[in-house]
Amino acid sequence: MKPWKLLNKQYNAVLFPYAYHIKVMGHEFARTCGIQAPADNYVELRNDGQLTQGFHWDEFHSAGKYILDRLSQRDYAKEVLKNTNDYLDTFFVFSEEIVNSDLREKTNEELADMVQKFVDLFIEVSAWGVLISIVEYEHELLSKKMKHMLARKIKESEFYFSLEEAFQILTINFGKTYVVKERDELLSIAKQIVDNKEWSDLFDQDFDHIMTHFISHRELSDMIAKHSKKYEWLSYGFEGPVLKMSDTINSLLELLKKGPYELEISIEKNEESTKLLQKNIQSKIDFSEEEEHIIWMVKEFGFSKAYRKDIEYHSYYAYDLLLSEIGRRFYFDRHRGRYLSGEELIEILLGKKEVDYNTINDRIQLSVYACEDGEVNIFTGEKAEEYQKHMEVDVDGESIRELQGQCACQGKARGRVKIVLDQKDYSKFQAHDILVSYATNPNMLPLMKISKAIITDMGGVTCHAAIVSRELNTPCIIGTKKATRVLKDGDLVEMDAEKGIIKIIKNDS
DSSP: OOOBEEEEEESSOOSTTTTHHHHIIIIIHHHHTOTTOOOOEEEEEETTTEEEEEEOHHHHHHHHHHHHHHHTSHHHHHHHHHHHHHHHHHHHHHHHHHHHSOGGGSOHHHHHHHHHHHHHHHHHHHHHHTHHHHHHTTTOHHHHHHHHHHHHHHHHHTOSSOHHHHHHHHTOOOOOOHHHHHHHHHHHHHHHHHHOHHHHHHTTSOHHHHHHHGGGSHHHHHHHHHHHHHTTTTTOTTTOOOOOHHHHHHHHHHHHHHOHHHHHHHHHHHHHHHHHHHHHHHHHSOOOHHHHHHHHHHHHHHHHHHHHHHHHHHHHHHHHHHHHHHHHHHTOOHHHHTTSOHHHHHHHHTTSSOOOHHHHHHHHHEEEEEEETTEEEEEEHHHHHHHHHTBOOOOOOSSOOEEEOEEEEOOEEEEEEEEOOSGGGGGGOOTTOEEEESSOOGGGHHHHHHOSEEEESOOOTTSHHHHHHHHHTOOEEEOOSSHHHHOOTTOEEEEETTTTEEEEEEOOO
8 A cells, every 4th residue: 555645634523424525536526627636535534533634645746736737727717616606505505405494304215315415515515616625735836836926026026015915915805704704793793782781781790690691681682592593503513513602602702802893993994904905016016817817716716715614514514414313213323324424324214225333333433435546435444444554654853942834814922822633622722822723623613713823733725724814813823734743732832923933932841
């Protein structure tokens, strides 16, 4: 077996439907961008939720270069973006249909049709939407191409912006993801609280008092409950939990501390200022059509990636409702259902296959979903172990006092770090800690909202941390490769996001 390189690592993960991304990368890209695009890859689930994704570097790198070359053709890039957004909209509507359906009234055949449609849409969204991820994951081909171009143009024009400043400004997209929509709607509620003396007095109390008494304010409690229900899926991730009323109250408290009117004005001014800066840069630097297209790709595909992740995690929320109903009929909980493929669920629903509980339990302990030479297989046991044995391992040097990464959102911060890898780490995180993770995910959204800064091992301008940090305007450095291995809880660090530098001031030892 050829050596594998680590592409992605997640915790609290599940096998399906995520594993369909593996099928897409090794099989469906031939359909959406050409026969040269597929790359062998696999995803491993171990110990009930530890996800590792690996690939062969030479194939992956070649696929990334090939896809970027195709995307450099403007008509094709626009086709990819349109198809991605069209399928995303269709997928969201269908997921909402699942959420709003009385699934108990559905026949087994109707549920099988819903599972099939879900899988088909998931694959289409991935087949078009993940193309840009192959370009950016690990090798960051598009962002590096833009930075090289921008560095040359800045030098030629003697422009006063730094490379990182110009890159950040030019690639900001003013479209609204669901994270931003939720924030804006919560700001509206916070302003109403400020304007109502009774509500304002209530939110001057401590958290426990608010949670006990806000229900007595009917209009306020209905408004908060409606908001919580509307966006409960926003941090769902692979398998929840949903956002609770207490999460919404905490977010409101943070907004009220900052001043919702002042924050809204600051957001509006920042957007107006950024638009002016974008125009200023474009008026000072003479970009060719090809260079304008490179900037357009980073801006548009970056936003599309953020939007896709929102829709994908909304779909997990809907899929779990399907699993709950199917599991009720065939005696397995939805967690175990996540280790059955859509094809297996359909066979069970149609009476063509019985539930194999031993196979499910084996997969929960260790399973590999691999796509090699276009062929998909699921392995458990010794065969699955072989993949981890052939994974390349990075070795750190001793006494590392400084880490280098890539700027995702500008700013400086000094504070204590907390390493957050999975949900068991969430309780130790306090407001204004610096969040350090291998890669953030929607489950971490409540923590990201109250963090002083964000640091990740994983990189790429389209990764979750990069997108959300810019939406929250939180300093963020991505792509450090080893922050989670070098840093420890309580370490005092200083970070300059623009330079991508993290200095360890004092170890907590």
